[in-house]
Amino acid sequence: MKTLTVNIVTPDGPVYDSEVDMIIAKTASGEIGILPGHIPTVAPLVIGAVKLKKAGKSEYVAVNGGFVEVRPEKVSILTQSAEVASDIDVARAKESMKRAEQRLQGKTDALDSSRAELSLKRAMNRINVYEGNI
Amino acid sequence: MASLRDIKGKITSTKKTSQITKAMQMVSASKLNRAEENAKAYVPYMTKIQEVVGAIATGTSDGAHPMLTSRPVKKTAYLVITADRGLAGAYNSNIIRAASNAIAERHSSKDEYVILAIGRMGRDFFSKRGSNVIGEVIGLPDQPAFSDIKEIARRAVGMFTDGTYDELYMYYNHFVSAISSEVTEKKVLPLTDLAVETGTTASYEFDPSAEAILEVLLPQYAESLIFGALLDGKASEHAMRMSAMKSATDNATDLIGNLTLVYNRARQAAITQEITEIVGGAAALD
Numbered sequence: 001m002k003t004l005t006v007n008i009v010t011p012d013g014p015v016y017d018s019e020v021d022m023i024i025a026k027t028a029s030g031e032i033g034i035l036p037g038h039i040p041t042v043a044p045l046v047i048g049a050v051k052l053k054k055a056g057k058s059e060y061v062a063v064n065g066g067f068v069e070v071r072p073e074k075v076s077i078l079t080q081s082a083e084v085a086s087d088i089d090v091a092r093a094k095e096s097m098k099r100a101e102q103r104l105q106g107k108t109d110a111l112d113s114s115r116a117e118l119s120l121k122r123a124m125n126r127i128n129v130y131e132g133n134i
Numbered sequence: 135m136a137s138l139r140d141i142k143g144k145i146t147s148t149k150k151t152s153q154i155t156k157a158m159q160m161v162s163a164s165k166l167n168r169a170e171e172n173a174k175a176y177v178p179y180m181t182k183i184q185e186v187v188g189a190i191a192t193g194t195s196d197g198a199h200p201m202l203t204s205r206p207v208k209k210t211a212y213l214v215i216t217a218d219r220g221l222a223g224a225y226n227s228n229i230i231r232a233a234s235n236a237i238a239e240r241h242s243s244k245d246e247y248v249i250l251a252i253g254r255m256g257r258d259f260f261s262k263r264g265s266n267v268i269g270e271v272i273g274l275p276d277q278p279a280f281s282d283i284k285e286i287a288r289r290a291v292g293m294f295t296d297g298t299y300d301e302l303y304m305y306y307n308h309f310v311s312a313i314s315s316e317v318t319e320k321k322v323l324p325l326t327d328l329a330v331e332t333g334t335t336a337s338y339e340f341d342p343s344a345e346a347i348l349e350v351l352l353p354q355y356a357e358s359l360i361f362g363a364l365l366d367g368k369a370s371e372h373a374m375r376m377s378a379m380k381s382a383t384d385n386a387t388d389l390i391g392n393l394t395l396v397y398n399r400a401r402q403a404a405i406t407q408e409i410t411e412i413v414g415g416a417a418a419l420d
Contacts, residue, residue, distance in 0.1 A: 009182060011280040011361050013175030028350075029342045042186060043341040044350035067350055069186050069338075076182050080280055080354065 002036040006052060008061055008077045015082045016052075016061055023075055024051040025068055034070055041070040047121045049129050050077065060085050062129040064122050088130040097123035138404065141397040145390055152386030158221070159379035165276050166312065166372035172277055173309070173365045180362055187325075187355050190344055199345070200295060201352045204324050209246060209299040211268075212237065213290060213322070213360065214260070215306035215367040216253035218272055223378035225307060225315075225371055226255040232317040233305040234259075248299060250290055252283065252364060268293075278368060280361050287357035294323045295353075306363040307370040313377055315370035322359050325352065 006023060008016040023034040026048035044067045052059045066079025100120035104113055136144075191202065214233050216226045233256075241247050250269040251257035257270045271286045294302055302323040307315045340347055 007178075007182075009179040011176050011179050011358055012172075014178060027341060028346065032341070039339055040337065041339040041341055042190065042347055044347055065350070066354065067186075067347065069182070078179060078183050078186070078354070080284065080357070 004034070004036040004038075004072075005074045006077070007075070008050070008063070008079070008082050010079055010082055012081075015087075016084060018052070018054070020052045020054045022053040024053070025063075025077070026050075027068065034068075034075055037072050038070050038075075040072070041068075043068055043070075045077070045079065047118070047125050049125065050082075060129045060132065062088065062126050064125070083126065083129070085129050085132065088126050090127060090130045093123045093126040093130070097127065136396075136400075138397065138400055141393055141400060145393045145397065148386050148389050148393065152383050152390070155379045155382040155386065159376055159383060162372045162376035162379060166369060166376055168277050169365070169369040169372050170309075173369055176362060176365055180358060183351075183355050183358055187351055189338060190340070190347060190351065191325075199348045199352060201291075201323060201348075201356065202325050204326060205300050207300045209248065210240070210301045210303065211248050211250060211290070211293070211299040213250040213252065213302060213304045213363075214256040215304065215364055216251070216256035217371045218254040218274065220255065221378060222371055222375040225374040225378075226253075228317050229305050229307060230256060230259050232319065234263075236303075236305075236319065237265075250286065252286065268298075274364075276368065276372070278364060283361060283364055284357070287360045288353075290360065291323070291353045291356045294356075304360065304363050306367040307374070309366050309370035309373060312373045315373060318363075320359070320363065322356055325356065 001021060003019040003021055004023075006016060006018055006020050007014065021035075025032055025034070026046050027043040028046055029043070032043065045063055045065055047064050048062075050061045050063055052061065061082055061084050063077060063079045063082040066077060066082075069076045069078065096119055100116045100123060103116040104120065212233055214229060216229050220226065237247055244265060247266070249256075249260045249265050249267045251260060251267055252271045252274070254272045257267060257272060261267045269286050269289055271283055274282055290302060293299060301321065304318075304320045304322050306318055306320075308318040309315050
């Protein structure tokens with residue numbers, strides 16, 4: 001079966017680099033599944049998990065936005081931060097989830113609450129990826 | 135002439151200083167290695183993002199995205215990347231001089247520009263001179279991660295978008311090699327000089343549209359440029375600190391050599407004098 005190469009790169013260095021059978025990512029306009037031979041595409045990603053299927057098993061990588069560039073044999077995901085499940089600092093994510101929730105409950109201006117919402121989303125995404133419930 | 139004890143004291147203290155500078159040199163050398171690795175890790179991200187930005191920006195005929203178009207300049211922002219500490223030779227003063235010269239040349243009043251400072255030295259310099267420092271990050275680690283400057287990068291790009299200023303320049307030291315670096319001025323925003331590389335530009339499908347992607351991509355690109363400059367600056371900071379400490383150590387070694395010479399001469403003089411006195415005393419007894 002044909003495979004395609006996936007690269008997940010962040011400013012702090014590559015996070016993931018491997019051959020997989022299929023990629024499922026959440027883009028701004030919905031989920032897309034990418035198989036080998038996909039037409040060249042660029043799409044922005046939302047905060048969420050990227051699912052990488054390899055030989056019947058799947059792996060998850062938490063990405064915080066960014067975008068995906070698809071070529072027939074190669075997929076690059078460029079994002080400002082990404083973690084594979086085993087690298088996630090779950091204690092820190094839980095901590096920041098709590099902080100964000102508190103900030104959302106306190107009445108603040110719109111800018112603050114949208115920031116808190118984003119950080120809540122990121123934290124929940126990390127926790128979900130870590131625990132594998134997606 | 136200084137007494138033997140004085141000279142000895144000077145030698146000891148110079149030796150101790152040179153031990154410290156030597157240690158600092160070695161610390162900087164290892165930090166430089168790490169910084170170079172970080173800069174290397176960042177390269178694939180940057181080349182990729184440049185490629186895609188180039189492909190999209192040239193692919194869309196109406197390059198009307200606000201971050202790509204120059205507008206009349208009412209206010210300019212300068213992002214000055216310095217170190218938090220001194221003892222790095224001319225590292226900080228070079229950057230600060232270049233930035234303040236450019237500002238003095240281009241602007242007649244303090245209302246025409248704002249400063250964003252990364253690093254304590256630059257922040258202190260500009261805030262002491264009454265410039266308008268609207269953003270600052272200090273106390274960055276020696277090996278910064280992107281999350282450390284995400285906040286200021288996002289603000290810098292955001293303030294351009296919402297019209298707080300119409301241009302953003304960056305001042306930092308570009309790392310050339312372990313012994314040389316050069317102060318660089320780079321225009322970050324508007325993104326007028328996109329590296330357009332034809333050849334690899336595959337024609338992409340855009341989902342949902344090229345404009346929507348530019349919306350995400352361009353801020354991310356500009357923020358990465360800032361991070362790249364910071365990594366570059368950090369590498370040259372460590373390199374300059376290393377060579378500053380190396381010359382300090384060399385100077386101390388020279389000084390110790392000279393002092394030892396003086397010390398031996400003084401000791402010899404004292405011995406000669408003692409012998410003369412003894413001989414003189416013995417002669418007086420005869």
